[in-house]
Amino acid sequence: MHWSGSRRDRQALAQRADWSGLTGLEQLWPVLAARHGEALALEAPHAATPEQLSYRQLQQRIEQAAAAFAGLGVGAGDVVALFAENGPRWLQADQGLMRAGAANAVRGSAAPVEELAYILEDSGACGLVVESAALLAKLNISTETRSRLRFVVLLEGERDAGAAPGPCFSWGELLERGAAALACGTPAPPPPADGARLATILYTSGTTGQPKGVPLSHSNLLHQLRHLGVAVAPQPGDRVVSVLPIWHSYERSAEYFLLACGCRQTYTTLKQLRADLQRVKPHYLISVPRLWEALLSGFDDALAAMPASRQRLLGAALANSRAFGRCRRQALDLTLAPEDWPARLGAAGLALLRWPLHRLAASFLWPKLRQQLVGGRLRTAISGGGALAMHVDGFFEAIGIELLVGYGLTETSPVLTCRRRWANRRGSAGQPLAGTSLRIVDPESGELLALGQRGRVLARGPQVMAGYWGKPEASAAVLDSEGWFDTGDLGHLLPDGSLVLTGRAKDTIVLSSGENIEPGPLEEALVASPLIEQVLVVGQDRKQLGALVVPKEAAESNDLALLRALTRECNRLLAARPGSRPDERLSGVALVEPFTLDNGLLTQTLKQRRDRITARDAAAIESIYAPR
Incomplete structure (x- = not known):
């Protein structure tokens, strides 16, 4: 099934900025600086060095970083390793490297040092941007890799030249070098205008085996930037809380998209998340099923501590709102099984009976609960990175938070499918993004299966990688000659194009x-x-x-x-x-x-x-x- 986009998809995208002229992500930031100027883009209140940057300041920092990297010999075709956690400096380094024409090989600083050393060697990195001197000291860098590294940059703290394999700079020193180069009229040369050029290598954090490098091009990532607007419609100034690892493809593509919409992003941590939800009061939150499960668990714990009369009231209201949501979805034919007209009319009648009590709860109970859980402004959220349990999905539906589930893999940049606000078929992974094709094939024979039949999910589209980094045999195992990528997931397709996932083949x-x-x-x-x-x-x-x-x-x-x-x-x-x-x-x-x-x-x-x-x-x- 090839999905070219529904009429509603096209209408939603028509209201977003047109980024069709971009050939590289680095071209995005001058446009945003001109459009949003001094509006706040990023803040990191819990970083070792707390920061706030406007869109104009972000663009200036990216240009400074790019000029400094170019002065250190970084250019088109080079790869620089970037090992750090969430924060504005990560994004500046990421985009500074792309602006200089290079790509980055990324992983979080919390990864095992053996994995980081492997990535540094496997990627062929000519430079290293690392979170701190402490992490640098832990890396067991081979003699061969040391001889290849032209420089090391520390995002936090002062440099320790004695521990670095080559010239070492603090983040401040790097920006000073870049500012001096710009003052002398020597910015980084413009990168080649080629969307197929390498943007990044993301190393899988999978559940088994050694990590594999997933090279993604600018075209892969720009496809996400141009099409995620079918799921959410942020406005300039909307607030976003970022808690997932920024180097992960899901968080990364979402961050590029939200910043392209003019949003204000706050970096937080799992420990600070609850406090930041109350302080920031985000309009959007991008996270994984485990977070939504934790929020529901927190509600259950709070409910258990309430007086019995309060428990009964909230329990009954929640049960009614859950049932109203189920009946409403059945009436609108938004379940996982086809509904005939008598069943849909019956469900509509039951929804009408439950509507008055649901409306009361929606007016007086659920706003307070949303305030306590997520700050009060959040009405739309995106869950990805795994299947979302139906009881969790139904809870947030009942209290008025629209959870839009997306599906994809690192190898697909990552989003292949997502649920739409106007077609939120709970229990599904949603419909494909425009230009994306899905196939369901028999796990053993590879024979193409019909709608509704369960098998292995194959995908093809502009967001799919061309192959693993330096691993032709692994690439051939998942990509065929026609560009079909074997996701390793099991599922089936519904008549409207929605994908229903049922498990992992290897699980x-x-x-x-x-x-x-x-x-x-x-x-x-x-x-x-x-x-x-x-x-x-x-x-x-x-x-x-x-x-x-x-x-x-x-x-x-x-x-x-x-x-x-x-x-x-x-x-x-x-x-x-x-x-x-x-x-x-x-x-x-x-x-x-x-x-x-x-x-x-x-x-x-x-x-x-x-x-x-x-x-x-x-x-x-x-x-x-x-x-x-």
Whole structure:
């Protein structure tokens, strides 16, 4: 299925700025400086050096950085490694390098130093921009790589020339060099006007194996800039909170797009997020399912601490608003199954019955709740980087926050599909962006499947990479001669073009009976339990499934009665799933320690690393299947 864009898509994009004339991202900033001038673009209140930059100041800094990089010998075709976390200096370095004609190889400073050293070597970087001298000292840079590095720039702190493999500059010193070059009339030469030139190499943070370099061109990234407007319609001055790793393709493309719309961006951290939501009161928030789950969990905890009468009131109002949302979607034919007219009319009647109470809650209860959760201004948000559980989706729908889910991969810049405000089919990953084609093929034979049939998802479009960096065999494994990219995801297409994802091909659990089970949808159902904080379904080559459970409250892991009760609760939730199968039941559960970034069991976008979790908790898995 090739998606050229619906009429509503074209209308939405017609209201956005036309960036069709750009051949490189670096051309964006002079236009924005002229358009928005002294309007605030970026702020980083929690950075080591707190900063605020207007659009004009941002453009000036980018030009200074570019002139300095050019003076250090950086030009077209070069790659410079950039290892740092969120902040205005990251963006200035990123765009300064692109303005100088170079590309960057990026990763967060919290990544294992072995990965950073590997990326530095694999990318062939001629320079290094790093967050701090402390991180630089940890890098085990090989002799060969040291001889290749022309310079090191520290984004924070003073330089430590003795630790650097070559000339070392602080960020302030780099900008001073750039300002001096501009004063002498020697800006960075204009980059080639070629959208196919390399913009960046993003290294996958995947759940298994060594990271692979994903080279993205300016055309790949500009496609996102031009088409994300089908999902959200920001206005100049709208406020955005940035919490995801800026080097990740999802956050990065969203940031380019939001700044192109004239928004004001605040960089925050997971620790400071709640406070910044109240202080900034964002209009937009881009995040991953885990954050929305955490916000819902916070509401559940607050509800449990309220007086019984208040609990009953809010519980009943929420149940009614949830039911109103379900009926409304059914009436509008926005469910995952086709609805006939009698069913839609019946749902419309039920929605009308529930509307008066929903309207009361929407007027008096939900504004206060939105204020407490996200500051009060947020009405539209985008979730990506993983599947969003239906109970989470339904909660935010009920309280008046439109969650628009997007889907894609690092290799696709990243967005392939997204839900629209006017066609928010909850449970789906949305419709493709314009110019994007999707195919569903049989996982074994590769045969093209019909609408509604589940198989492996293939994608083709202007946002898809040309191949992995320096890895032709890995590229050939995922890209065919016609440019179709194998996402590794399983799903099916609906008649309106919406994609419904059902799991990852490599995550499929094969029971000893030969039955194939997709754990993702089961895990989404299980985390709806108020007893469960995190869960991982296991069972490869076993007779039945099991689950590793992180409970919401501390519990004795060897309490047999508790484990049996929790197993019954999990199986009740699994049995209640639409289309539930008898083999989607648990033989038992085991309680385990949390999966976190610090212990390496979550990726930077908070996805669970299945291989590492099963390795850590191998004994717990054995306990599930041990005779009792």
